[in-house]
Amino acid sequence: MLTSLLESLDVEELLTATYETFYMTIIALIGTFVFGTLLGLLLYLTDKGGIWQNKVINLIVASFVNVFRAIPFIILILLLFPFTDFLMGTIRGPNGALPALIIGAAPFYGRLVEIALKEVDKGVVEAAQSMGAKTRTIIFRVLLPESMPALMSGLTVTAIALIGYTAMAGAIGAGGLGSYAYYSGFQRRDFELVFICSVVIVIIVFLFQFLGDYISSKLDKR
Amino acid sequence: MISIQALKKVFTSSDNTITAVDDLTLDINDGEIFGVIGYSGAGKSTFVRLLNRLEEPSSGRIIIDDEDITGLNTQQLRMARQEIGMIFQHFNLLWSRTVKENIAFPLEIAGISKAKREERVQELIDLVGLSGRENAYPSQLSGGQKQRVGIARALANNPKVLLCDEATSALDPETTNSILDLLVDINKKLGLTIILITHEMHVIRKICNRVAVMENGKIVEQGDVLEVFLRPKQSVTKKFVEQVMGTDEEDEGVSYLVSTYEKGKIVRLHFVGETTNQALISQLAKQFSIELNILQGKITQTQRGPYGTLFVQIDGEKKEMEKAIDYITNETSVEVEVVRNAD
Numbered sequence: 001m002l003t004s005l006l007e008s009l010d011v012e013e014l015l016t017a018t019y020e021t022f023y024m025t026i027i028a029l030i031g032t033f034v035f036g037t038l039l040g041l042l043l044y045l046t047d048k049g050g051i052w053q054n055k056v057i058n059l060i061v062a063s064f065v066n067v068f069r070a071i072p073f074i075i076l077i078l079l080l081f082p083f084t085d086f087l088m089g090t091i092r093g094p095n096g097a098l099p100a101l102i103i104g105a106a107p108f109y110g111r112l113v114e115i116a117l118k119e120v121d122k123g124v125v126e127a128a129q130s131m132g133a134k135t136r137t138i139i140f141r142v143l144l145p146e147s148m149p150a151l152m153s154g155l156t157v158t159a160i161a162l163i164g165y166t167a168m169a170g171a172i173g174a175g176g177l178g179s180y181a182y183y184s185g186f187q188r189r190d191f192e193l194v195f196i197c198s199v200v201i202v203i204i205v206f207l208f209q210f211l212g213d214y215i216s217s218k219l220d221k222r
Numbered sequence: 223m224i225s226i227q228a229l230k231k232v233f234t235s236s237d238n239t240i241t242a243v244d245d246l247t248l249d250i251n252d253g254e255i256f257g258v259i260g261y262s263g264a265g266k267s268t269f270v271r272l273l274n275r276l277e278e279p280s281s282g283r284i285i286i287d288d289e290d291i292t293g294l295n296t297q298q299l300r301m302a303r304q305e306i307g308m309i310f311q312h313f314n315l316l317w318s319r320t321v322k323e324n325i326a327f328p329l330e331i332a333g334i335s336k337a338k339r340e341e342r343v344q345e346l347i348d349l350v351g352l353s354g355r356e357n358a359y360p361s362q363l364s365g366g367q368k369q370r371v372g373i374a375r376a377l378a379n380n381p382k383v384l385l386c387d388e389a390t391s392a393l394d395p396e397t398t399n400s401i402l403d404l405l406v407d408i409n410k411k412l413g414l415t416i417i418l419i420t421h422e423m424h425v426i427r428k429i430c431n432r433v434a435v436m437e438n439g440k441i442v443e444q445g446d447v448l449e450v451f452l453r454p455k456q457s458v459t460k461k462f463v464e465q466v467m468g469t470d471e472e473d474e475g476v477s478y479l480v481s482t483y484e485k486g487k488i489v490r491l492h493f494v495g496e497t498t499n500q501a502l503i504s505q506l507a508k509q510f511s512i513e514l515n516i517l518q519g520k521i522t523q524t525q526r527g528p529y530g531t532l533f534v535q536i537d538g539e540k541k542e543m544e545k546a547i548d549y550i551t552n553e554t555s556v557e558v559e560v561v562r563n564a565d
Contacts, residue, residue: 121312121314123310123312123314124314124315124316126276126310126314127308127310127314127315127375128327128331129276129303130274130276130303130306130308130385131303131304131327131328131331131375131379132299132300132301132302132303132304132328132331132332133300133331134300134331137330137331141327141330142316145316145318145319146316146317146318148318219318221317221318221359221360221361222317222361
């Protein structure tokens with residue numbers, strides 16, 4: 001069985017697919033981190049009792065987050081085709097998947113950021129205020145550093161969800177392991193290739209999980 | 223000087239309103255340690271948070287060194303807050319920063335250069351006695367050490383005032399004492415005004431010059447700590463005094479003493495905090511040919527000297543005993559009351 005597995009395997013194609021999956025996951029993760037943190041901060045700061053308490057903005061941001069979390073990812077990609085075309089100049093390949101990946105994952109991560117920020121001791125924020133700290137200082141020197149382990153483990157969860165999303169995007173032409181498994185494996189009845197792709201994806205997931213856990217525990221000085 | 227005028231804070235929720243601080247007027251002198259005591263819910267914590275506007279006052283004014291804190295805009299308030307240090311019951315340190323970095327935080331906020339920050343941090347670490355723990359994280363420190371970091375952090379920008387919100391309530395008695403000693407030390411060294419909120423009378427007794435007793439958002443009694451100890455007027459104050467002095471079981475105690483010690487006079491000596499009379503008993507024994515027997519009593523130390531009561535049996539020639547009592551009455555500030563005369 002192993003020989004037949006290796007016979008049918010084009011290593012170069014597998015490597016390209018793996019690279020594309022990594023590429024999409026990492027770029028989308030960076031985008032998700034930036035936008036998700038922004039959304040999470042907005043949710044936290046405009047919430048009742050927050051520094052920028054504002055019902056209207058909170059409602060708008062919360063609605064945006066809820067709407068984009070509600071749309072199934074496969075439909076979100078289709079829905080975003082015109083936007084993607086306008087932004088990236090293409091709807092195909094790894095780059096064509098990025099807008100949908102980020103817009104799909106950022107609201108999810110935003111909620112995780114909000115939860116992480118809520119865990120920060122109110123007393124510490126108050127202490128910073130009593131020292132005369134600006135809101136900017138409170139955000140960048142208190143809220144974000146103090147919630148960093150939770151932000152990291154949230155990012156790990158999000159990264160793994162993103163790997164799943166890239167596979168889905170692959171099925172409609174984004175490239176990567178999902179694409180490879182679907183077009184070269186499933187459609188050609190080569191289930192061994194589907195299996196190999198699955199194994200590689202599982203390894204990637206484990207890698208992200210291990211790395212995320214490690215960074216998170218290194219950051220945690222509690 | 224800190225002047226608080228008709229300060230009021232009303233919390234409103236959908237179904238009721240609570241007046242946490244009610245029309246409070248108070249003057250606090252420069253360089254004194256001023257205590258505010260009350261049970262939980264008395265409004266003392268809200269009061270101290272109003273002073274640096276962590277809570278916005280509903281009405282009234284707060285003036286610190288001729289600066290109207292209540293009239294400042296956001297930017298001015300930030301600058302003013304840098305001159306008002308604050309320490310907290312639960313320390314509120316940043317766990318993600320080391321001791322050094324925690325103390326440096328207010329200096330970063332004030333925009334002090336890195337070199338100067340490090341110099342100042344080292345000074346502060348020495349001041350609060352944390353040398354050797356500079357690079358520890360808060361989770362590696364004991365409660366007392368955490369509060370020392372809190373104090374160093376609060377002092378970093380050379381504030382004029384230090385606000386202490388139940389600063390020792392989460393600490394064990396021994397650690398509480400060492401933190402209180404540190405506060406007195408800082409008060410003397412730096413001439414810093416300290417406003418201290420607590421529900422523990424022994425904290426007031428140990429370090430405060432003046433005290434205000436709060437109940438239901440109002441100050442029901444205030445004055446010199448010794449005066450309040452000596453002549454508590456309100457029942458809540460009496461209860462607080464009992465925390466330190468024990469409950470008043472004197473009647474029973476006295477009749478027991480009178481029936482047990484049959485010879486001579488029994489007198490009650492009331493020490494009211496003048497340090498000059500500390501050797502009273504030995505003076506009496508030297509100057510008069512009388513026998514002195516201490517029967518019962520409790521003396522406690524305040525910032526202004528000892529305070530408390532002693533029951534003493536005096537025996538000897540009648541004339542000598544009278545002379546001794548006259549001496550106490552006329553030459554010292556100790557109040558004397560003859561509980562039983564010699565037969």
